Amino acid sequence: MPLVGIYIACASLLCILAMVADLLHGLRNRKLWFPCIVDLNAKFGSVWFMCTMMANMLPSLATMNTKELVTNVIALGVLVITLVVNICIQINTGILFYSVDDADVLVATPVYTYLKGTFLQSIIYAVAYVVPLLMLLIIYACSSLAILKSKEILESKYQSAHQTTLMDQELQQPGRVLTVEKLKQHVSNYWIMAGTGSPQFMTACSATTSASGVICALTSVLLILFMIVDLGNLMDYSSDYKWSMSLIYIIQSIGVILGTIAPVARCFAALSFKLSVKWIWKQLKVYKVESYWTQKLYDWKQSSIHFPSRSRKCKIVIHHLKILSLSICIGFQKTIVVACKIIAVIPILITMIPVFFVICVSYCLGCRTCLKAMFSASSIVLGQNPEQLENDRDLRQYVLQLQDDIEFAEKTLKGISKSVNHLIRKSEKQQPKNLMKLLAESRGFEGVERIDSHHVPPLLSEEYLNCWSLPLVTLTSIAMSLPNIQKKKVDCLLNGVSEGLVYVKLVEETLNATDNHVSIQKAAKTLWVEVEVYHKWLGHKLPKPKPKVNTPGYILQWLRDTAKNKANEVESQDDNSRYKFICANSMYRITETIMLSYHENIDEVSQDELLAQLSSMIADILAACLTNLPQVIAMKCHENAIEKREASVQAAAQLLGETTQIINSLQVRELPSLNPDELAFIDKWCAYLKNPFP
Numbered sequence: 226m227p228l229v230g231i232y233i234a235c236a237s238l239l240c241i242l243a244m245v246a247d248l249l250h251g252l253r254n255r256k257l258w259f260p261c262i263v264d265l266n267a268k269f270g271s272v273w274f275m276c277t278m279m280a281n282m283l284p285s286l287a288t289m290n291t292k293e294l295v296t297n298v299i300a301l302g303v304l305v306i307t308l309v310v311n312i313c314i315q316i317n318t319g320i321l322f323y324s325v326d327d328a329d330v331l332v333a334t335p336v337y338t339y340l341k342g343t344f345l346q347s348i349i350y351a352v353a354y355v356v357p358l359l360m361l362l363i364i365y366a367c368s369s370l371a372i373l374k375s376k377e378i379l380e381s382k383y384q385s386a387h388q389t390t391l392m393d394q395e396l397q398q399p400g401r402v403l404t405v406e407k408l409k410q411h412v413s414n415y416w417i418m419a420g421t422g423s424p425q426f427m428t429a430c431s432a433t434t435s436a437s438g439v440i441c442a443l444t445s446v447l448l449i450l451f452m453i454v455d456l457g458n459l460m461d462y463s464s465d466y467k468w469s470m471s472l473i474y475i476i477q478s479i480g481v482i483l484g485t486i487a488p489v490a491r492c493f494a495a496l497s498f499k500l501s502v503k504w505i506w507k508q509l510k511v512y513k514v515e516s517y518w519t520q521k522l523y524d525w526k527q528s529s530i531h532f533p534s535r536s537r538k539c540k541i542v543i544h545h546l547k548i549l550s551l552s553i554c555i556g557f558q559k560t561i562v563v564a565c566k567i568i569a570v571i572p573i574l575i576t577m578i579p580v581f582f583v584i585c586v587s588y589c590l591g592c593r594t595c596l597k598a599m600f601s602a603s604s605i606v607l608g609q610n611p612e613q614l615e616n617d618r619d620l621r622q623y624v625l626q627l628q629d630d631i632e633f634a635e636k637t638l639k640g641i642s643k644s645v646n647h648l649i650r651k652s653e654k655q656q657p658k659n660l661m662k663l664l665a666e667s668r669g670f671e672g673v674e675r676i677d678s679h680h681v682p683p684l685l686s687e688e689y690l691n692c693w694s695l696p697l698v699t700l701t702s703i704a705m706s707l708p709n710i711q712k713k714k715v716d717c718l719l720n721g722v723s724e725g726l727v728y729v730k731l732v733e734e735t736l737n738a739t740d741n742h743v744s745i746q747k748a749a750k751t752l753w754v755e756v757e758v759y760h761k762w763l764g765h766k767l768p769k770p771k772p773k774v775n776t777p778g779y780i781l782q783w784l785r786d787t788a789k790n791k792a793n794e795v796e797s798q799d800d801n802s803r804y805k806f807i808c809a810n811s812m813y814r815i816t817e818t819i820m821l822s823y824h825e826n827i828d829e830v831s832q833d834e835l836l837a838q839l840s841s842m843i844a845d846i847l848a849a850c851l852t853n854l855p856q857v858i859a860m861k862c863h864e865n866a867i868e869k870r871e872a873s874v875q876a877a878a879q880l881l882g883e884t885t886q887i888i889n890s891l892q893v894r895e896l897p898s899l900n901p902d903e904l905a906f907i908d909k910w911c912a913y914l915k916n917p918f919p
Contacts, residue, residue, distance in 0.1 A: 241480040272354045273444045274477040277484035279361045280441035283434055287372055287424030288868050294369045305362045312354050357444050367561045368433045374517040375627055379422045380867055382625045386418050403855035405885050412878050414623045415862035416645040419870040422625035429491055435569035438488035445485040492572040514559045526551040645878050652882025663721030663844050672845025674914035678818040684792040684810050690741050693729045693850040693907050694749040699811045702756050704839045706780055707832045708768040725847045732850055735857045736905035748807040763791055777835040778827035781816045788812035852891050853905050854884050
């Protein structure tokens with residue numbers, strides 16, 4: 226049994242560490258709704274510890290879809306009800322207040338002896354243990370109903386703001402018009418949309434979340450009081466768990482106290498999110514219940530249901546029962562919301578007490594100047610500064626709120642805007658230096674044209690498609706096959722291509738998502754692992770060990786013939802065979818094209834000259850591909866799934882910061898006269914560069 230007790234203590238400790246990790250993650254990323262990464266996996270020995278866990282997990286409800294919400298709330302309800310029934314049985318039987326010593330004698334601790342056998346004893350423990358647990362379960366169900374409708378409202382407003390952004394004529398121009406400054410503004414707009422329209426942000430600002438924080442704080446106070454009263458018997462447990470019971474009690478008590486930090490901080494953070502005079506006044510009107518709290522129940526009430534019986538009387542009875550039950554649920558939901566609003570007023574009052582205290586002290590001391598300055602600062606915090614409102618009116622159109630009549634706090638809006646700028650500046654310090662050195666060798670886009678020749682037929686008669694990454698991997702393989710090149714030069718090229726392929730893959734995944742292109746991209750990705758890690762091409766070592774002749778012509782012929790033999794070996798149509806054929810076909814066409822470009826003078830070229838040509842072609846292909854980065858960043862800002870929008874915009878902001886210098890360097894170049902959608906395909910570039918048209 227002590228081993229079981231140690232297991233419970235370790236499980237509790239892991240949950241504590243997870244809650245602390247959530248808290249630190251939220252503080253570090255300036256997300257004061259403390260995004261929850263904790264999941265409920267087991268029954269904890271302490272009911273108050275369970276309450277703390279539930280209060281910490283409440284924001285995670287907003288990240289679930291309808292099925293997940295229903296499943297998790299039902300599972301949590303079964304667990305909580307089981308715990309409540311278990312506690313009630315223990316209270317009724319009295320086993321909760323006693324421990325067995327020597328298998329015969331019931332020994333009561335001092336705190337229990339005073340209340341032994343009294344009605345007050347049962348009431349105190351029923352309230353202290355059962356009520357917080359049931360209240361949090363009810364809050365979970367209440368919040369889930371509101372989340373379902375709130376997501377629909379936020380989604381509608383997001384789509385409206387998204388269409389407004391798309392109406393910007395500058396975003397309808399080719400990618401080269403999207404300068405870094407305009408991209409920063411674009412990312413900032415979507416950052417505000419994703420941040421204010423985040424389900425977790427919405428849940429953090431709700432009355433139910435504030436109420437759960439207050440309940441969590443009360444459980445911590447009760448725990449501390451019980452610990453003080455029963456301090457003398459903390460290490461005296463006569464149970465089968467022996468000394469491990471004390472370990473469980475101590476760890477879970479620490480967990481309750483530490484776990485209270487995030488829910489309580491979330492209450493006060495909600496004040497700073499939407500703090501304004503109008504918002505505080507609306508919160509004080511606890512009797513008003515917004516429609517999104519009960520709209521889902523009204524929708525169910527008005528919907529039709531399938532009747533299993535054909536009897537008209539049965540249908541009438543079932544219909545009336547449905548209306549009656551949902552009417553009761555609506556009334557109960559409104560009651561819970563009002564109760565939560567009353568509880569949520571507590572943090573507001575606590576926050577306002579210091580303000581009024583400072584005002585009274587300042588007035589009594591005659592510090593009118595200080596008082597005036599304080600009111601001036603308060604007006605800024607409360608969003609009442611007209612100049613600031615005028616400066617940020619463009620950003621406010623991207624703020625998504627459930628209630629349009631509540632003005633979003635100025636301080637919060639500026640904080641959200643600063644956070645994305647901070648992320649971009651931080652990412653700017655992570656510029657891909659090797660890639661930028663490689664791009665410096667590019668002066669145009671001629672290398673895109675030189676990788677493929679119409680005079681070289683494909684190995685098979687099927688239509689040949691290409692992608693950006695496959696020629697890059699193939700050209701790098703050719704460069705690595707040159708035996709007389711300094712290792713430093715090859716490593717520099719390899720590092721540049723490695724950094725470049727990260728962004729090339731983003732372009733392909735975002736703009737080249739057709740089935741045919743995806744299969745080629747997968748082949749290039751698999752081949753690159755072999756080339757970069759093992760310095761091999763389809764199983765052949767690069768460079769070739771002990772070549773008979775070290776001339777570029779011999780090396781290119783060896784690669785061409787090897788590729789042709791590999792393609793001829795392909796018989797089956799499985800994925801592995803198709804991968805080998807795609808790679809072999811690319812190597813065959815590129816090596817043959819390079820040899821044709823020298824008109825049988827390839828052996829007169831040195832390996833350093835061939836490496837320079839290969840590096841130039843690689844740089845040109847990378848430059849052509851990366852001209853699509855602005856379009857990729859703009860597209861990554863928009864995400865259809867509401868739960869993934871914040872992560873998508875964050876990735877776009879990081880990408881913008883990392884590629885700022887690359888975008889600036891490529892925007893001075895003249896792009897081909899292609900449609901914006903065609904700039905994402907290398908085949909379109911090749912066709913245009915071979916036969917340019919006005």
